[in-house]
Amino acid sequence: MATCSSSSFISPSSFNNDPTQLPKTLQKGLLLPIRRSNIPLLHIHSNSHLRKQFQSKCSNGYPLNAVHFQDEAEAEAEAKETTISITVVGASGDLAKKKIFPALFALFYEDCLPKHFTVFGYARSKLTDEELRNMISRTLTCRIDKRENCSDKMVQFLQRCFYHSGQYGSEENFLELDRKLKEKEAGRLPNRLFYLSIPPNIFVDAVRCASCCASSATGWTRVIVEKPFGRDSESSGELTRCLKQYLTEDQIFRIDHYLGKELVENLSVLRFSNLVFEPLWSRQYIRNVQLIFSEDFGVEGRGGYFDSYGIIRDIMQNHLLQILALFAMETPVSLDAEDIRNEKVKVLRSMRTLQLDDVVVGQYKGHTKGSKTYPSYTDDPTIPNHSLTATFAAAALFIDNARWDGVPFLMKAGKALHNRRAEIRVQFRHVPGNLYKGKFGMDMDEATNELVIRVQPDEAIYLTINNKIPGLGMRLDRSNLNLLYKARYPREIPDAYERLLLDAMAGERRLFIRSDELDAAWALFTPLLKELEEKKIAPELYPYGSRGPVGEHYLAAKYNIRWGDLTSDDS
């Protein structure tokens, strides 16, 4: 679309053209930390409006098809300008350095940030602005596909970065922050985004201080929180209750960075914009679905957090379950966040709580390969010697609704395995009355179609089909209809954090987790997690770098399934 310049960034007056416009007074009220449950509906409209602005700006330079925003861009010309202040709380932490600041810079580099914005780092350490900039600059990188002016852009970006040192529970320190923010906002309409990159036990303190002392008086205030969101239904419920003392639901942006991954975003597009998939998307044709996550490294000296959570909480209950819900949901009324999240919650609520029988847990042990020895989980200095924490888990889940009754959804997640990958595999049923049965030998399992969505690494979508081997005679073989992103799309795929930060600024909540979704997710896993802990179920040990405990195969076999990631069909 035409209006890619930063001047098209939204301003209050542009709402005047919108039939669903929000009176300014109402808008103000909405953004204060007051509960007003009847408002969000209106708010959504304004959000989607704002979202459009971002889309047009961040369309990667491709022409947009037939959507116009021109009128708005013109209307705002004389309007009062807005500004966004992004405060990274916990600025000296790892996540901030590795992900948040680089994502912000990438957005700036791509012209996706509004004209006026300020980035503040907030943490307890004493740092000057200069020291913060210095720290940040080391991790900023430029997109591979356009390196021009990168250092110029970096300098410009760093000039917008500031630091404020303070305690996370100190209202006073946040008041100081507020004053500094106001200074930078310079009388423009301020919107404020807080990114809490801090341990969960101080979430609520920071939220309290930010909301009472540093929220925007006239614009919106939003808070991004990262997992863990509690460790079971009760603690998660408690966290949500506390957050809601200071924030309304629509100010809370619970990030699940897997939802920001390119191929997870593409899941709905695949399903709903292609005629060829939706008719197949049910128990009638799908035999099972597999959600697979593996890392090829262990906790590597940073197990403190992990040990108290374990792989089930760390990966399954959030990332894999979210993908499952997106995969299995009914067609939403629209692509609006609330419609999509409504459908996801329905899936979660239709699911059976996990049974211990349907779960396999594992923990990696030391392994020597060649001259190199890999430590076991409990060898790690940050892990107690007798830890029973699972570093691997496999589970079979079921959705008891009309579409999915009886279809096993298998999940598998593990650390210190033989490869690093995340993928979704949809295994289809056998062809009924297959004319070619005689060609497949005994193993009909080898002859079913499979749709694979490889989320990482090396994004790809492929569909395994049966094909005649070229040549005389009639021999069949599996081949892939393949879409390798690297080959098709030469551009670097943006990091999930970029997308999610942009969405949070745009008020697009589709990829963030709503409180009721979170509740429903915990309700599925909490009984199992408690049972594992109460019964002190010992995990099956598997060697570092292996394919994981054998138990996963027995679990799959129980449902007459084979894990798809063990065949050598990858292209």
Next chain:
Amino acid sequence: MALSFPNYSSSSPSNLPSPSSFKHHQRTTPSSILSSQNSFRHRFLKWVSIQSAKNQNLNAVCMQEATIAALPSNETLKKLKDRSLPFAPPEECGNVVGFSTGKEECTVSITVVGASGDLAKKKIFPALFALYYEDCLPKHFTIFGYARSKMTDAELRNMVSKTLTCRIDKRENCSEKMNQFLKRCFYHSGQYDSEEHFVELDQKLKEHEAGRITNRLFYLSIPPNIFIDVVKCAGLSASSSNGWTRVIIEKPFGRDSESSAALTRGLKQYLEEDQIFRIDHYLGKELVENISVLRFSNLLFEPLWSRQYIRNMQFIFSEDFGTEGRGGYGIIRDIMQNHLLQILALFAMETPVSLDAEDIRNEKVKVLRSMRPLQLENVVIGQYRSHTKNGVTYAGYVDDKMVPKDSLTPTFAAAALFIDNARWDGVPFLMKAGKALHTRRAEIRVQFRHVPGSLYKKSFGKDLDQATNELVIRVQPDEAIYLKINNKVPGLGMRLDRSDLYLHYAARYSKEIPDAYERLLLDAIQGERRLFIRSDELDAAWKLFTPLLKELEEKKITPELYPFGSRGPVRAHYLAEKYNVQWGDLSTEHVHG
């Protein structure tokens, strides 16, 4: 014509036909030596198929089942099938390969009638050599060239050797193999309608057959007006007395219902239905063979295979050269009525009871008989005219010396066809075939319907036609299968785009794909009729086209002229538009690495 089959243990090496089993056979069907060889065919062919498979890593499946050809009795057929369908372990294949020491061996004599012709030189002899090179021919075989020109065996060999080539993927011993092959080639000069000359041929064949059980295959690579003469002579004077005799004929099979029926009647005076192998070499193309595999061995496609999901299908054939002295028959008869219609029938047929030739051909006939005869208003014809590009002038069709100046013969045609059955009611099947166009290609495109109530409607802009899924099977050149899907363009924001799920044969399969003629010759030797056209299929096909062809000729419909090397007449688009369809081959598609 019930036949009983001698019992034989399914796969031991000793199951090659022995004379006694033949005697038994002949007793049961005294009337026809020609149809009595089914059991032999099976075993022989099992043996052949095993041979041809021996160099490949078999997935524990041999090709036996392909050999269960048109058999008169379904029960015996079933029995046989039950025995041969379950896979044979590879070791067994290995054992059988070594077997060739039986006392009573059989031999195949392949007589290429019209040996000095172009097709024989370019396709038939090279295909036979390729089969030989791949060890797909039986141990004992003889090739005879038959034509009017006087030639010695050596001269024939000389001529043949010029066109023999070796498969790219195994060139070893090629010249050695070539010499061995050429030693099996002989020539006999004679008139096409002389029984006497065929008696001489018979004598020569017998000499080479050396008392073995003899099977004889005649490949008629001659003009259609002498088909019957040759068949008569071969049938009366040179058919096998104790094995099978089969005749392969090439198009044209008549030029309308009447002439085609007359030809069939003529052939059937001398041959049984199951001796006639009408070749349609498009059915031997790798990706056409794969159509049934795609449809019936994948769960993904069959649920989509109906009017509910498919909006239209397109069958596209184009050549980038003109008729070059070989015009006259017209593109509709030359390409549409046979090649494209055959592919259409394979695409649209119901699931056959089995993969047996008769079951598949029964379903194909049903499709053809459910189709509406072509209407003049659903057809666009064109003829190429001369065109000068960069100083090079390409001659128009009527500039050809062989073509009358006022010829109205179409060199291009597009047509919309309809199948009035429950599965396809209302779905246009578009065909397009032309010469002297801008590309050479043959492909099948299945365009799916719009997504009902699409959530992403807005993301596609105005042209929803650009947003439908499409399955493309590119038959030539550069075999490929791809499915066009909508996909999110990676990056921030939500923009959709069409991408392909792509299978490129050259990248996936390193083997060279065999020529269609190899497959068809092997099938004819094996008695596998799946890819040959049965008389009733041919009748049904002509019925669809004959009224149109007559109308075109009677009304002297003038073809739209199009420049040599262009995309063909513009009216083809109006025809598509009439059914609210867009030709899929005109959209710009990204090139696949």
